[in-house]
Amino acid sequence: MTAGRVLVTCALLAATACTEAERPARVDIVEPVDGAVVCGPDVRIVLSAAEVEIAPASEERSGTAHHHLLIDRTLTPPSDTIPAGVAGIIHRGRGQTEFVLQGLAPGTHSVIAVLADWAHLPLDPLATDTVWFTVRP
Numbered sequence: 001m002t003a004g005r006v007l008v009t010c011a012l013l014a015a016t017a018c019t020e021a022e023r024p025a026r027v028d029i030v031e032p033v034d035g036a037v038v039c040g041p042d043v044r045i046v047l048s049a050a051e052v053e054i055a056p057a058s059e060e061r062s063g064t065a066h067h068h069l070l071i072d073r074t075l076t077p078p079s080d081t082i083p084a085g086v087a088g089i090i091h092r093g094r095g096q097t098e099f100v101l102q103g104l105a106p107g108t109h110s111v112i113a114v115l116a117d118w119a120h121l122p123l124d125p126l127a128t129d130t131v132w133f134t135v136r137p
């Protein structure tokens with residue numbers, strides 16, 4: 001093998017690894033879709049994620065995340081852990097990807113999905129998605 005061929009092979013491997021490492025994690029609220037009108041008072045939220053492994057927070061592994069839902073709230077500070085025990089902030093710490101919001105009042109509501117690591121610190125870069133929907137009585 002020539003030195004030139006080794007150099008080309010290494011360059012190709014480096015390019016592949018770099019591309020994969022640069023893909024940021026993403027989260028999508030699959031259901032309800034933005035602008036949906038849904039029957040209440042219970043509304044199912046379905047989440048999906050890409051470029052990250054969704055895992056229970058108890059596993060404490062890097063490269064994983066779990067879902068968080070902020071209901072009718074603004075985003076919490078990205079550099080702080082997402083608090084627990086606060087109304088309208090839901091941790092899906094067992095790695096769940098679905099959740100039923102119960103008892104929503106008729107009217108317009110927002111849901112922000114946020115991916116955070118096992119310590120509940122939002123991923124960097126931030127992975128969020130927001131939908132607005134209307135609950136029909």
Ligand SMILES: [Cu+2]
Pocket residue numbers: 057066067068082091092093116119120
């Ligand atoms: Cu959490």
